[in-house]
Amino acid sequence: MARNFCGDLICDHGTFVFASGPYGAELVSFIHSFRCSLEPNYRTKGSCRVGNALWENADLLSISSDNVGARTLTTTAATAGGNGALTVEICESTCQSLGYVLAGVEYxxxxxxxxxxxxGGAPASDGEAGCNMPCNGNSSETCGGPGRLSVYDFKNAMASLPTVTTTSISAPTxxxxxxGWKSLGCYNDTVGARTLTTQIYSIAGNSMSVDACLSACISGGYRFSGVEYGSECYCxxxxxxxxxxxxxxxxxCAGNSTEFCGGSAAINVYNYTATTLPSTPTPTTSSAVVPSATITDLPKGWTYKGCWVDRALGRGSIxxxxxxxxxNMTVExxxxxxxxxGYNIAGMEYYTQCYCDSAIINLGALASxxxxxxxxxxxxxxxxxxGGDRMSIxxxxxxxxxxxxxxxxNTSLPGNWKYMGCLTDLRSDDRNVCCMEREADFLAGMMLLKGLFLIRLAFRRTIRRRISMDMVLGEWSIRMSAFPYLDIIFLSCDVFAALRSDEYRIFTWNPTLNSTDIAIVCGDVQDVINQGATIVSDSQCTNLCSGNRTQYCGGPDLISYYVWTGQPLDSWTFKTGNSAGSYQFLIGGPIIPLxxxxxxxxxxxxxEKFGTEPANNSTGAYELDLTLISNYTAAWRPMHVKTDVFCSAGLVLPDRLGRQINIGGWALPSTIGLRFYTPDGAPGxxxxxxxxxxxxxxxxxxxRWYPSAMxxxxxSILVVGGEVGSNGAAIPSLEIIPRPAGAGVLYCDYLARTDPYNLYPYLIVLPTGGIFIAYYNEARILxxxxxxxxxxxxxxxxxxxxxLGGRTYPMEGTAVVMPQSAPYTDPLTFMVCGGSTPGPEIALDNCVSLQPEVAGANWTIERMPSKRVISSMVALPxxxxxILNGAQQGFAGFxxxxxxxxxxxxxxxxxxxxNRMSVLANTTIDRLYHNEAVLLPDGxxxxxxxDPEDLRFTQEYRVEVFxxxxxxxGVKQPNVTLTNGDDFGYSDTITISVILYHGSTSSMRVSLMTAVSATHGNSFGQRTYFPSFSCTGSSTAADGGTKTTCTVQTPPNAHVYQPGWAMLYVLDNGTPSWGQWLRIGGDPGKIGLWPNFPDFTLPGMGPTPGAGGVKSQGNLTRRGV
Incomplete structure (x- = not known):
C-alpha cells in the first residue's frame, strides 16, 4: 500500500520504521540510535535495507522470470557506480528518475x-528460490539471480501481477x-577470473549466437571462443x-534460441582446431565508416572527433x-x-551507451x-x-x-603538507555504521566530510564545489587561524561505507549520495596508529580528484594521505591532581532544572517544565539554599508557577531588588507568560x-517558545525569536518589554529564513553601539x-x-563574551563553542570567535579536545x-x-x-538535554x-559542584567587604576592604561577574569585567592576612556595561574571594515600576535597599557545604 511518509527510513533486523510529521526524521534517528545503544555491534543484516518509502520495498512486488533476449522490463538502466555498486535502492532511484514505475534487479x-x-514476464514458478544472488553494492540485499528479476513497484502502480502461463518454451537443442571449430563443452567462469579473458562488445546482446561469437573471435585472431549468460561473447x-x-x-542464445549460450557463471567453450586462421578482410576506402559524413543535423558547433580507444591497458573509461x-540511442x-x-564532449559506445565529459581522460587516444x-x-x-572498447566521440x-x-x-604542496602515500581505510562492511559511537569517522576522532567539500558528480543541482589537492591543502594552510584542523588530511571516494551504503543514509537528510561522491576526512596521526592503517602501493589509489583529474584522490577503501609537518595546529594541556579541578556530589534534588x-x-x-515534567509531582519551581545542604528538606524551598516554563528565557532585572524574570514557555497561555520573582531573605x-x-x-x-532575552x-528588555510553541511555526520577530506606547513586533526575515535552527539566539550590546545577534550559522549587527x-x-x-552546521538550538552550542578590561578600548570578542551538523548530527569540536565591531573581521576557529553539543560554558572570576556537559553526537531535544x-x-x-584549552577532571554523570551550569558566589x-526522556540515559536529579x-x-580565599554601599553609577568609585592570604596588591585583580540566568547553553546576561583599581595602606589582619583598602572604578557607560547586577570578586594570586552583589547603572528603563498591577511586587525606583538585607557579607562560612 502507498505510505504517507515524511522523514528517513531505518531498518531494524528486517523491520522498516516509518516516521511522519515535522519531526519524523528526528524520531527515526532516535529510534535507530536507541537500538544501537542497546546493541553496540548491531548492523543492518538480512533483508533489511533503507530505501525510498514510496517504493514497495518492505516486500518484493514480484519475483519474475526473465530472459536475455526478451526482457521482462525492457529498459536497461546504467546506475551510479556501475554494476559493482548496485543496490536495490540505487536501481529504484535510477528508474524513478527516468520516469518508470517498475524497477528490477538481476544477477x-x-x-x-x-x-x-x-x-511474458511473470512471477517465477519457483517463487523466491531463484532470486538468490546478493547485490554487489550491499551483500545484505538480494538482487535477483540467473534469469530471475527482483521487481519493485513505485506507489503501488501495478494493481495486479501477470499470471504464470503454462505455454511451453522450446529448449535449445x-x-x-x-x-574448423570443436565444442569443448560447458566450463566454469567467474567475473573476477575469466576462463576466457577478452570480452567482445561488438555484437548486440539480443543478436548473440554461437556463430556470431565464433566469427568475432576468429577475426580477432583468437582460437578459443565462448558464449555465456545468453548474450556475452569471450575470446x-x-x-x-x-x-x-x-x-x-x-x-x-539471445539471437538463436536453438543454441546454448552458457549460463550463470558458466560458459560454452569452443576451440578452433584448423591449422591456419582464416584471413581477415582488408578494409578498403569505400568500406571505411565516416559517421560525420552522414549526419547533418548535429547541434551547432558539434563535429565528429574520431574513433577513440576506451579502457586501454585496464584504465577506466576515457x-x-x-x-x-x-x-534507441542515436548520435544526436x-x-x-x-x-x-552541462558537458561538451559526447561519446557513443557499443550501440546503447552514452558517455559525457569536458575532457578525455585516462590517456585516451585515437584508434588506428x-x-x-x-x-x-x-x-x-x-x-x-x-564498438567494443571503442568510442565515437x-x-x-x-x-x-x-x-x-x-x-x-607529492610536489608543490602548500604550507608544510607532505604526501605520505596511499593509506588503507576500514572497509565499509567492517565499520559499525549503525551506532553513533562510530562518530561517522573512518578512524576514531575523525570526521566524514560531506558538506563543504562534497563533490557530487550526479546530474542533480547540489553543492558542486570541485576539489583538487592544491585547493584542499592550500585552504588548510591559508586558513590555519580559521580551520587549524588536526594534523592530517585524507582523500577518498570510499571514506565512509563508500558513501553509498544504505546504513549511512539513515543518518543523512539527503538520501541520494552515490559512489561517485568524493569526500575529505581529517584526523590525527595517532588515529592512523590506533587503527593499524598501512601504506600500500600508490597504484591502488586511482580515483580521480573531481577538480583536477590529473591528480588521484584515494580509491575504494583507500586514502591519499597527507600529513602536516609544521608546528602543531592546536595543542591542549592535560591537567592532573589539583590542577584538574574536581567534581563533587552536592545534594539530590526534587527537580530537573530547566x-x-x-x-x-x-x-x-x-x-522546570511544570505540567510536562515526567514525574508530574513537582510544583515547577524551587529555591536551593547552599548553607542548608546537610538538611535536604530545609535546603529545597518549594515555589510555584502557574504556567509551563518549558523552554523559556530568563534574566536578572536591573531594578533595585534584583528581580528575576522568566519569559515565554511551552504552549498558550505559557508562551505569552511573564513571571517575576523577587529574591528575599538571607542564607540559612x-x-x-x-x-x-x-x-x-x-x-x-x-x-514565544525558545526565545532569547537581553x-x-x-x-529595556529585548525579546527575540522563538516558535509558536510545542513544535509550532516560527515567530521571526523582535519585541520590547515593557512595551513602549504604540510599539508592535518587528518581523525579521533572517529569522524566518533560518527557522528552526535559530532558536535561543545569542544577543550582545556592543560597546560602540548596536546589538550583535548570532543565530544558526549567521550573525549581524542591529x-x-x-x-x-x-x-x-x-x-x-x-x-x-x-x-551547514549550526550553533544555536537545536544544534545547540554555548556562547560567551571574552573578558573586557579597563580602559575598555580593546574590541569586544564573541565566542561560541560546540554545536552540531545536519545529517549524521556529529557534534562540532571547535570554538569560533569574532570581533564584530572590527571592519573586515572574520571568524577564528580553535579546535576543542572533544566534540560537544547541548553543552554549557561558565565564566569564572x-x-x-x-566548558562542560553535553554530548558528542546529536541535537538538542528529547x-x-x-x-x-x-x-x-x-x-x-x-x-x-x-593553546588556550586544558583538559580537566571528568564526571560520572551524563548531562544531556536540559543540563545547566552557573557560577556560585563562592567561586x-x-x-x-x-532530561533526555529516553531509556538510554537517566533522568538526572543529582546536583554536583565543579x-x-x-x-x-584547601586554599584560603581572600576576604572582601563593600564599604560604601552596593549601588553605583558609571565611572563611579567602589570602596572595598580586602584581606589577602597568598600575595600582595601587586598580584591582586578585581573582577565583576554579571548576574546570569542559564538555560539551553545560553547564559543570559553573562559578562566578565576587569575594572581598574588602586589600593592604599597595609596592615596585618587578626587571622594573619594582609589587610588593605582599595577603590574600584566602575565601567564608563551602558554600552560597555549594561545596567544591572554583578558579583565583585577579588583574586588573590588567582584565588577568588566570595562574590559581593552590587548594582551598576541604575534602572534607566524604569523596570521597577512595571508591571503596575496589585498582584505584582513593585520595587519602585531609587537606590538599592542592600540586596535583601545583606549589604556586605565578607566570607560566609560554608557550614558543611
Whole structure:
C-alpha cells in the first residue's frame, strides 16, 4: 500500500520504521540510535535495507522470470557506480528518475526499468528460490539471480501481477560446432577470473549466437571462443584462470534460441582446431565508416572527433560520466543529453551507451582506424556508435582536451603538507555504521566530510564545489587561524561505507549520495596508529580528484594521505591532581532544572517544565539554599508557577531588588507568560516570596517558545525569536518589554529564513553601539533604536566538512563574551563553542570567535579536545571559561543526543591562540538535554540536570559542584567587604576592604561577574569585567592576612556595561574571594515600576535597599557545604 511518509527510513533486523510529521526524521534517528545503544555491534543484516518509502520495498512486488533476449522490463538502466555498486535502492532511484514505475534487479549487478511487464514476464514458478544472488553494492540485499528479476513497484502502480502461463518454451537443442571449430563443452567462469579473458562488445546482446561469437573471435585472431549468460561473447588464446569443465550451461542464445549460450557463471567453450586462421578482410576506402559524413543535423558547433580507444591497458573509461543505457540511442540523442548535463564532449559506445565529459581522460587516444567504431547505433542503424572498447566521440571543442595520466600530488604542496602515500581505510562492511559511537569517522576522532567539500558528480543541482589537492591543502594552510584542523588530511571516494551504503543514509537528510561522491576526512596521526592503517602501493589509489583529474584522490577503501609537518595546529594541556579541578556530589534534588538563576540573596532558583515534567509531582519551581545542604528538606524551598516554563528565557532585572524574570514557555497561555520573582531573605533561612504571574494582565505581544532575552543599554528588555510553541511555526520577530506606547513586533526575515535552527539566539550590546545577534550559522549587527540590520557579518563556520552546521538550538552550542578590561578600548570578542551538523548530527569540536565591531573581521576557529553539543560554558572570576556537559553526537531535544561528554575543559583567553584549552577532571554523570551550569558566589560551579526522556540515559536529579583548580588543595580565599554601599553609577568609585592570604596588591585583580540566568547553553546576561583599581595602606589582619583598602572604578557607560547586577570578586594570586552583589547603572528603563498591577511586587525606583538585607557579607562560612 502507498505510505504517507515524511522523514528517513531505518531498518531494524528486517523491520522498516516509518516516521511522519515535522519531526519524523528526528524520531527515526532516535529510534535507530536507541537500538544501537542497546546493541553496540548491531548492523543492518538480512533483508533489511533503507530505501525510498514510496517504493514497495518492505516486500518484493514480484519475483519474475526473465530472459536475455526478451526482457521482462525492457529498459536497461546504467546506475551510479556501475554494476559493482548496485543496490536495490540505487536501481529504484535510477528508474524513478527516468520516469518508470517498475524497477528490477538481476544477477547481482543489473538494473532494469519499465512501466509494465513484457515478453511474458511473470512471477517465477519457483517463487523466491531463484532470486538468490546478493547485490554487489550491499551483500545484505538480494538482487535477483540467473534469469530471475527482483521487481519493485513505485506507489503501488501495478494493481495486479501477470499470471504464470503454462505455454511451453522450446529448449535449445543444437550442440554442434561450425567447420574448423570443436565444442569443448560447458566450463566454469567467474567475473573476477575469466576462463576466457577478452570480452567482445561488438555484437548486440539480443543478436548473440554461437556463430556470431565464433566469427568475432576468429577475426580477432583468437582460437578459443565462448558464449555465456545468453548474450556475452569471450575470446582468448588459451583457457585461463584454471577454467575446467562444469555444468550450468542451460541458457539459450539471445539471437538463436536453438543454441546454448552458457549460463550463470558458466560458459560454452569452443576451440578452433584448423591449422591456419582464416584471413581477415582488408578494409578498403569505400568500406571505411565516416559517421560525420552522414549526419547533418548535429547541434551547432558539434563535429565528429574520431574513433577513440576506451579502457586501454585496464584504465577506466576515457569519458567519466555514463548516462543510462538507451536501446534507441542515436548520435544526436547522446549529444543532446550531454549538452543538457552541462558537458561538451559526447561519446557513443557499443550501440546503447552514452558517455559525457569536458575532457578525455585516462590517456585516451585515437584508434588506428575509424573502422574500429563499427557498432550501429541502437536507434539508427545508419549511424555508428562505437564498438567494443571503442568510442565515437563528438565535441564542440576545436581541439578536444586530453588530460595527462593522473598522479598522486607529492610536489608543490602548500604550507608544510607532505604526501605520505596511499593509506588503507576500514572497509565499509567492517565499520559499525549503525551506532553513533562510530562518530561517522573512518578512524576514531575523525570526521566524514560531506558538506563543504562534497563533490557530487550526479546530474542533480547540489553543492558542486570541485576539489583538487592544491585547493584542499592550500585552504588548510591559508586558513590555519580559521580551520587549524588536526594534523592530517585524507582523500577518498570510499571514506565512509563508500558513501553509498544504505546504513549511512539513515543518518543523512539527503538520501541520494552515490559512489561517485568524493569526500575529505581529517584526523590525527595517532588515529592512523590506533587503527593499524598501512601504506600500500600508490597504484591502488586511482580515483580521480573531481577538480583536477590529473591528480588521484584515494580509491575504494583507500586514502591519499597527507600529513602536516609544521608546528602543531592546536595543542591542549592535560591537567592532573589539583590542577584538574574536581567534581563533587552536592545534594539530590526534587527537580530537573530547566532554568537556573543565582539570586542576589545568594540562593539559586530553579524552574522546570511544570505540567510536562515526567514525574508530574513537582510544583515547577524551587529555591536551593547552599548553607542548608546537610538538611535536604530545609535546603529545597518549594515555589510555584502557574504556567509551563518549558523552554523559556530568563534574566536578572536591573531594578533595585534584583528581580528575576522568566519569559515565554511551552504552549498558550505559557508562551505569552511573564513571571517575576523577587529574591528575599538571607542564607540559612527560607525566603518567603514566590513567583508572580498573571498573563491576563501582563504578557508578550506574541507567544514565544525558545526565545532569547537581553537587557539593552537603555534598560529595556529585548525579546527575540522563538516558535509558536510545542513544535509550532516560527515567530521571526523582535519585541520590547515593557512595551513602549504604540510599539508592535518587528518581523525579521533572517529569522524566518533560518527557522528552526535559530532558536535561543545569542544577543550582545556592543560597546560602540548596536546589538550583535548570532543565530544558526549567521550573525549581524542591529541598530539599537530601530532594531533594523546595520551590518551582516560573515557566516559562522561549523565543521570543516559541513558548513551547514549550526550553533544555536537545536544544534545547540554555548556562547560567551571574552573578558573586557579597563580602559575598555580593546574590541569586544564573541565566542561560541560546540554545536552540531545536519545529517549524521556529529557534534562540532571547535570554538569560533569574532570581533564584530572590527571592519573586515572574520571568524577564528580553535579546535576543542572533544566534540560537544547541548553543552554549557561558565565564566569564572579569574577570566577563564569552564566548558562542560553535553554530548558528542546529536541535537538538542528529547532522545536526540548520545555519547555523553563527561570531561571538563578550561579555556584561558590570556594564552596564545590554539593553546588556550586544558583538559580537566571528568564526571560520572551524563548531562544531556536540559543540563545547566552557573557560577556560585563562592567561586564553584553548580552543575545540574539532564532530561533526555529516553531509556538510554537517566533522568538526572543529582546536583554536583565543579571545584575549579583555583579552589583546590584547601586554599584560603581572600576576604572582601563593600564599604560604601552596593549601588553605583558609571565611572563611579567602589570602596572595598580586602584581606589577602597568598600575595600582595601587586598580584591582586578585581573582577565583576554579571548576574546570569542559564538555560539551553545560553547564559543570559553573562559578562566578565576587569575594572581598574588602586589600593592604599597595609596592615596585618587578626587571622594573619594582609589587610588593605582599595577603590574600584566602575565601567564608563551602558554600552560597555549594561545596567544591572554583578558579583565583585577579588583574586588573590588567582584565588577568588566570595562574590559581593552590587548594582551598576541604575534602572534607566524604569523596570521597577512595571508591571503596575496589585498582584505584582513593585520595587519602585531609587537606590538599592542592600540586596535583601545583606549589604556586605565578607566570607560566609560554608557550614558543611
Amino acid at each position: 547481482s549487478g543489473e538494473c532494469y526499468c519499465g512501466n509494465n511487464f513484457y515478453n 543444437y550442440t554442434g560446432a561450425p567447420t 582468448d588464446h588459451q583457457i585461463s584462470n584454471y577454467g575446467a569443465p562444469a555444468g550450468g550451461c542451460t541458457m539459450a 569519458l567519466a560520466n555514463n548516462l543510462p543505457n538507451d536501446v 540523442s547522446c549529444i543532446n543529453n550531454c549538452i543538457s548535463a 582506424s575509424d573502422s574500429q567504431c563499427n557498432t550501429a547505433c541502437g536507434g539508427n542503424p545508419t549511424q555508428m556508435c562505437g 563528438y565535441s564542440n571543442q576545436t581541439n578536444v582536451t586530453v588530460l595527462s595520466l593522473p598522479v598522486a600530488q 532554568v537556573s538563576t543565582v539570586g542576589i540573596n545568594n540562593k539559586i532558583s530553579f524552574l 533561612k527560607w525566603s518567603t516570596n514566590d513567583w508572580e504571574e498573571n498573563y491576563e494582565e501582563v504578557g508578550l505581544q506574541t507567544g 537587557t539593552m543599554a537603555n534598560g 541598530d539599537e533604536v530601530t532594531l533594523a540590520t546595520k551590518k551582516v557579518l560573515p557566516n559562522i563556520p561549523a565543521a570543516v566538512n559541513n558548513f 579569574d577570566g577563564t571559561f569552564l 532522545g536526540l543526543a548520545t555519547s555523553p561528554n563527561h570531561n571538563a575543559v578550561l579555556y584561558d583567553p590570556t594564552k596564545p591562540l590554539h 564553584r560551579v553548580l552543575v545540574t540536570g539532564s 571545584i575549579p583548580p583555583y579552589l583546590m588543595g
